Amino acid sequence: MGSLGAQNPAGVKLPTIKLDTTLDELYKRASPDSSRTQLGWVSCGVTSGVDLTPAFPRNTKFIYQDQAFTAAPRHELNNGNATLQRSLAEKYLSHIPQRDAFVSGNTKVVFFNISQDPEQIEHERREAEATISVLDPSQRPEIIFCPGPSKIPMKEHGIDTLEYKVVIDGLQGYPLTHDLETHWLLNSKAALARSGLPTPRSEVIEPDGHPPPADSCCDPCAAAAADTSRLPCIPAHCTGPRGRWLAAQTARILSAVRARPVPFVLKTQQAFGGAGTWLVTTPSQKAQLLADLGGGADNDQTKKEGDGDGGDGDGGDGLLRKLLSLLTPSNAHLSPAAILLTDLIPRPKGDYGLTFFVTAAGAPPIFLAAAEQMLTEDGSSAWIGSRINYARQDALREKFAGLVGRIAAWVARHGYVGPVGADVLEAAGEDGAGEGEEEVFVVDLNVRTCGSVGLPLLRGHFTARGLGCASSFSISVRGGRGEFARAWRAPLEEGRMVILSWYEDPSGTGESIADVVVGGEDEARLGELMRAVRERTEEVTF
Structure with missing residues (x-):
């Protein structure tokens, strides 16, 4: 039996978990040649909006558009x-790395400290x-904490290579299991659109080049670049070539x-957790999207391009100003x-998250599951969890075998071996049948471990x-682990x-974030438990 440690004065006795x-x-x-290589697994998330900690700065080369980057006003994206x-x-x-560490096995997993305060460090470890x-002792990982990505104790813990x-x-x-640039491109939306895999028709709009250096532009740009605590941004009152470039793009x-x-x-x-995606089905949603992108009302009919401060011609203070400002020569x-504009698949009758392992030397991919995706219902399309029916997995494995094989072959051609997740929609045909691989579309490809x-x-x-059924999802609750137990x-x-x-959160807010899996005898019983949990918790999005 397991326990909840010191945070469990009630003595709740948990069963020992033995993973398949x-x-x-x-x-x-998947990679037999690596059997003698000691991997260190790095499973954290990343953002380009703010420094996560002083020792974990924001990404400046590999730009991610997570929910914070896409949704937060620019003035909030500062290290203060x-x-x-x-x-x-x-x-x-903490939250995401723990979730992956739970299923990593008897290996080494790397965590980065949220704070360098000794009490905080001990809290994270507990x-x-x-x-x-x-977990069964044979499947427990060795958890390694360090301040940030620049200080991973490879030699001290006998780590040969990092899997991230x-x-x-x-x-x-x-030393990495796969190349950073190749991996970033494999996860990009444009690469998927051009992959030859069955995807919705897409139009890829790429900016022309990158903005000139800030120090060669104008005083407002130089002043903005000097403030390293804030998200780098071409200021709306730029009077030089950077502003003109931004307005044109x-x-x-x-x-x-x-x-x-x-x-x-x-x-x-490039995003994760459902961020960076807008489903536009009505003219009003389109108008709002234009405003969100440009930072103001869509007033193209009454204003000239680049005229005024805050209109869509000069980028306003919307997503495009944030995103385009981060383009650099590197x-x-x-x-x-x-930016991609893609067709919306009509009448989808199935929404699946496929998980599998791409193997080396041309061996068949290792199929893991076809789970159903659960998204927020507020229009943001943020991923909040997945559910699975175990009795259907053999049939779904056979159903998607061809598609999984095609995806794995494309990924393997780029030298990647490891976990992959593919979000696929099954569209109903004209007659409503919707059978055949040609009716299945890959709408997102995550060449990494996925939440499901x-x-x-x-x-x-x-x-x-x-x-026979299970569901995993993230929750926010009042109270600690012991109270929840x-x-x-x-x-x-x-x-x-x-x-x-x-x-x-040890700061006294009394709030916790968690990821749980619940099981049910069938989908109805699973639904009952899921609803009961959701009624007493809040959703967590990424």
Whole structure:
């Protein structure tokens, strides 16, 4: 039996979890030549909006458009915004890494400290160790904490090579399982659109070059560049070539969006957790999108391009100003500011998250699962969880075998071996049947571990208890791990609920974020437990 450690005065006794297999075992199976290589798994998130911590600066070369970057006003994206930094650090440096560490297996996993305060460091360690304490001892990872990406103790812990989830600027220079630029491009929306895989028709709009250096432009640009605490941005009152370049690129992108009839989908180049995607089905949604991109009302009919401060011609203070300002000579070849306009798949009858491992030497991919995606219902399309029906997996494996093989072959041609997630929509045909691979579209490709990867690895745990369905999702709760365990004692002790990740804010707010998996005998019973949990918690988006 496992326990919840010191945070569990009630003495809730949790069953020991034995995973069907682990990420480390799957990687060694996928790449037999690496069986003697000691991997260190880096599974954190990353942002280009703010520094997560002083030792974990924001990405400046490999630009990600996470929810904070796309949704937060530019003035909030500064290193003095302690509330935002703390929230992102808790999610990206503890919550997400714990979730992957739970299924990593007997290997080494690297965590980055949220703070260098000794009490905070010990709190982070206790949270992570409490989470993995329920695992069978043979499958528990060795958790390694360090200040930031530049200070990973490779030699001290005998790590030969790093396997990473998302591209981090600070990983440049380490021995890695795959190349940073190649991995970034494999995860880009433009690469998927041009891959030859079955995807919705897409128009890729790439900026022309990059802005001139700030110090060669004008005084406002030089002053903005000198303030390194804030997101680099071409100021709206720029009087030089940078402002003119921004106005021209913004006008071109907005013109393409304006000309696109609804319905359509707009995507930024690189994101995770459902960020950077807008489903546009009505004229009012289109008008709002144009305003969000340009930073003001879509007033093209009454204003000239670049005329005034805040209109869509000069970029206003919207997403495009933030995104285009981050183009530099070092990253322009990656096209991090590309915008995609894609067809909206009509009448989808299935929304699946496929997870599998791409193997070396041309061996067939290792299929893990086809889970159903769960997204927010507020129009943001943010990913909040997944659910799986274990009895359907053999049929779904066969159904998607051809598509998985095509995706794996494309990824493998770029030298990647490891976990992959593919979001696919199954569209109904004209007759409503919708059968055949030609009716399945890859709408997103995540060449990394995905949030649903734990579901297939927990199959034996749940089915041995007569639970044929399961769902994983992130929650925010009032109180700590012990209080939650007491409230949900029966499903936890029965093994019907498993905590994959937990982080309680130690600052006194009384709030925690967590990732849980719940099981049910069938989809109806699963739905009952999911609703019960959701009624007493809040959603967490990334």
